Amino acid sequence: xMAKAKSIDETxxxxxxxxxxxxxxxxxxxxxxxxxxxxxxxxxxxxGLLGPNGxxxxxxxxxxxxxxxxxxxKVTIAGHDVVHEADAVRRMIGVIxxxxxSDPDLTVQExxxxxxxxxxxxxxxxxxxxxxxxxxVDLVKWRGAQVxxxxxxxxxxxxxxxxxxxxxxxxxxxxxxxxxxxxxxxxVWEMLDNLRRTRHLxxxxxxxxxxxxxxxxxxxxxxxxxxxxxxxxxxELKHSVPGANVVxxxxxxxxxxxxxxxxxxxxxxxxQAESAGFYRVLTSSGSATTMQLVExxxxxxxxxxxxxxxxxxxxxxxxxxxxxxxxxxxxxxxxFTMPPRPGAQP
Amino acid sequence: MNRMFAIVEREMRKFFRSPTLMIMSLMMxxxxxxxxxxxxxxxxVGERVAVVDYDxxxxxxxxxxxxxxxxxxxxxxxxxxxxxxxxxxxxVRTGKINAAVIxxxxxxxxxxxxxxxxxxxxVDNTDQFxxxxxxTEMQALVTALSSPVLxxxxxxSIALEIVELYPYVGYMKFLLPACVALAMYIxxxxxxxxxxxxxxARGVHEGYLVTPITKLELVMGLxxxxxxxxxxxxxxxxxxxxxxxxxGVIFHPEALLELFxxxxxxxxxxxGMMFLLMVRVDDPLVPRAMFGxxxxxxxxxxxxxxxxxxxxxxxxxIAVIDPxxxxxxxxxxxxxxxxxxxxxxxxxxxxLIFGLGSLxxxxxxxxxxx
Numbered sequence: 111x112m113a114k115a116k117s118i119d120e121t122x123x124x125x126x127x128x129x130x131x132x133x134x135x136x137x138x139x140x141x142x143x144x145x146x147x148x149x150x151x152x153x154x155x156x157x158g159l160l161g162p163n164g165x166x167x168x169x170x171x172x173x174x175x176x177x178x179x180x181x182x183x184k185v186t187i188a189g190h191d192v193v194h195e196a197d198a199v200r201r202m203i204g205v206i207x208x209x210x211x212s213d214p215d216l217t218v219q220e221x222x223x224x225x226x227x228x229x230x231x232x233x234x235x236x237x238x239x240x241x242x243x244x245x246x247v248d249l250v251k252w253r254g255a256q257v258x259x260x261x262x263x264x265x266x267x268x269x270x271x272x273x274x275x276x277x278x279x280x281x282x283x284x285x286x287x288x289x290x291x292x293x294x295x296x297x298v299w300e301m302l303d304n305l306r307r308t309r310h311l312x313x314x315x316x317x318x319x320x321x322x323x324x325x326x327x328x329x330x331x332x333x334x335x336x337x338x339x340x341x342x343x344x345x346e347l348k349h350s351v352p353g354a355n356v357v358x359x360x361x362x363x364x365x366x367x368x369x370x371x372x373x374x375x376x377x378x379x380x381x382q383a384e385s386a387g388f389y390r391v392l393t394s395s396g397s398a399t400t401m402q403l404v405e406x407x408x409x410x411x412x413x414x415x416x417x418x419x420x421x422x423x424x425x426x427x428x429x430x431x432x433x434x435x436x437x438x439x440x441x442x443x444x445x446f447t448m449p450p451r452p453g454a455q456p
Numbered sequence: 457m458n459r460m461f462a463i464v465e466r467e468m469r470k471f472f473r474s475p476t477l478m479i480m481s482l483m484m485x486x487x488x489x490x491x492x493x494x495x496x497x498x499x500x501v502g503e504r505v506a507v508v509d510y511d512x513x514x515x516x517x518x519x520x521x522x523x524x525x526x527x528x529x530x531x532x533x534x535x536x537x538x539x540x541x542x543x544x545x546x547x548v549r550t551g552k553i554n555a556a557v558i559x560x561x562x563x564x565x566x567x568x569x570x571x572x573x574x575x576x577x578x579v580d581n582t583d584q585f586x587x588x589x590x591x592t593e594m595q596a597l598v599t600a601l602s603s604p605v606l607x608x609x610x611x612x613s614i615a616l617e618i619v620e621l622y623p624y625v626g627y628m629k630f631l632l633p634a635c636v637a638l639a640m641y642i643x644x645x646x647x648x649x650x651x652x653x654x655x656x657a658r659g660v661h662e663g664y665l666v667t668p669i670t671k672l673e674l675v676m677g678l679x680x681x682x683x684x685x686x687x688x689x690x691x692x693x694x695x696x697x698x699x700x701x702x703x704g705v706i707f708h709p710e711a712l713l714e715l716f717x718x719x720x721x722x723x724x725x726x727x728g729m730m731f732l733l734m735v736r737v738d739d740p741l742v743p744r745a746m747f748g749x750x751x752x753x754x755x756x757x758x759x760x761x762x763x764x765x766x767x768x769x770x771x772x773x774i775a776v777i778d779p780x781x782x783x784x785x786x787x788x789x790x791x792x793x794x795x796x797x798x799x800x801x802x803x804x805x806x807x808l809i810f811g812l813g814s815l816x817x818x819x820x821x822x823x824x825x826x
């Protein structure tokens with residue numbers, strides 16, 4: 111389903127959804143952070159929530175994980191209502207918050223052990239679980255290391271292990287790879303995919319990285335201004351955007367007429383001016399539009415600095431539904447940022 | 457219960473891995489004890505007092521001999537000869553000398569004639585400690601000079617015989633109870649205030665809130681950990697401070713038990729108060745800003761440095777509800793007076809009720825959600 115999603119989607123196979131969000135609303139005074147959002151996540155599915163900063167993704171995830179009370183609607187996790195059966199919900203879920211919150215002074219083992227105790231995992235089972243999750247995130251040989259001595263990627267893996275130490279069936283990850291270098295990010299993706307397969311986890315993650323959503327998620331919901339604006343598989347979402355290909359063209363010289371000229375080419379559905387002389391052209395036929403472009407430039411005596419053709423990406427989907435790109439977002443600085451601890455690795 | 461102890465375990469592991477909290481909570485009170493104890497505790501010696509002798513008679517010589525005795529024995533001051541009263545007064549004003557004694561013309565004659573003889577003493581009363589010390593010595597000297605050479609067989613004046621119950625209490629000893637309470641306050645302020653809010657800001661509490669831990673378990677776990685840290689600080693400072701001040705009370709098992717009980721209830725009271733103050737705070741700057749204000753508001757009105765009886769009514773009102781008041785009173789009763797449980801009974805009950813009362817108010821205010 112690609113169109114504006116307003117109710118629990120029809121992709122369910124008749125079984126009880128792992129996560130069901132029905133007409134969820136969250137208000138802070140007169141401000142409505144989440145407006146009548148509905149969707150469901152099937153068991154074993156990896157579900158992505160995309161959206162610009164301030165769109166309501168984190169609010170939604172916090173509503174689902176019992177961290178903030180919901181104003182209206184209903185959210186059930188593994189059949190348990192987050193309002194009336196909050197404790198049962200908490201036992202079913204593992205949550206990886208956006209920030210790295212493991213204790214830097216404690217060892218990996220101690221961090222995991224304390225969280226296992228918070229979930230009342232019996233002692234014998236605790237040791238087994240810790241060993242298993244450490245193997246799953248490939249940190250066995252680091253179990254005795256203080257977390258502050260680990261790299262950013264390893265710390266993120268500690269967070270993931272911590273979220274799994276009580277064997278949850280549903281896993282919430284709020285921007286799990288933010289701040290990681292590309293290699294660590296890919297390692298986390300592979301690990302999450304592996305965890306889903308081996309542990310039969312249902313995952314709901316928020317992300318800023320379209321590539322991450324594309325690679326990991328079975329289905330994606332795009333949220334903007336607190337509203338669900340699109341929902342579907344990555345392929346469905348890409349098909350929902352007019353134009354099968356994207357042609358990126360960079361002219362040597364910027365003239366105001368270029369946008370109009372590009373829009374008049376046959377097959378072109380939309381033209382986005384990115385920067386001076388640089389355009390993204392959505393077209394139904396990449397090869398035909400490329401030919402026309404080269405001919406047009408030659409006839410006008412203009413020089414093309416670069417030209418590339420690619421399939422529609424989730425970036426295009428995102429821009430199509432939210433009308434803006436992530437990099438255009440003005441990020442409100444946090445009120446206070448804790449200084450890094452001495453000795454902590456960035 | 458296990459979940460509560462998991463919180464305590466986490467806090468204590470952090471505490472011992474990063475000894476900064478322990479060191480910082482002990483450093484200031486120990487320095488205070490060391491510096492203030494030595495700076496304020498000693499007797500004043502070596503002051504310079506001008507003698508302007510206009511008389512030069514036998515009674516004036518007697519006074520000068522007494523001054524020489526003071527200079528050699530008690531050493532409160534030494535004398536400097538001046539010939540001009542105006543110059544002496546000016547030098548007291550400018551600080552070249554600390555005081556001036558004026559022996560007026562005809563002083564000896566007036567003494568013999570029993571004609572109201574007078575000595576003049578010019579002091580710099582901006583320095584109350586020095587001035588008071590010189591005044592006391594001079595008063596003793598004048599009293600001695602006024603005493604009859606032969607005591608009458610039947611004394612008709614009333615004499616006051618003072619019995620001091622305890623051995624001499626030096627200033628360092630006097631300061632120790634306040635320093636122990638201060639060490640625990642700093643421990644609670646850092647551990648229960650600053651680090652608690654820092655953990656909130658870092659998202660550590662968010663990690664707790666997604667687990668099935670109950671509100672009560674979380675509150676009790678955080679407070680128990682805070683109280684244990686404060687108890688450890690209190691014990692450390694009691695032992696170190698007692699050794700520094702030369703108090704042997706820590707070697708008496710009964711006194712140790714009393715001290716331990718007092719340290720525990722003080723920790724509960726301070727921690728409960730801090731938790732109540734911080735329960736709805738999210739900004740890490742707030743506890744840092746409050747640190748000095750609270751210290752001023754709670755420490756000084758407690759009678760730690762000056763008797764509460766001398767306070768105006770509004771300051772006494774603060775002292776009545778201030779947990780420092782009862783903690784310091786209790787520590788004084790044990791460390792300086794060996795008063796036993798009977799002497800600290802009220803303090804123990806007040807601190808315990810204050811701490812539990814604060815927690816009772818704070819717990820419903822604690823939010824189980826973000």
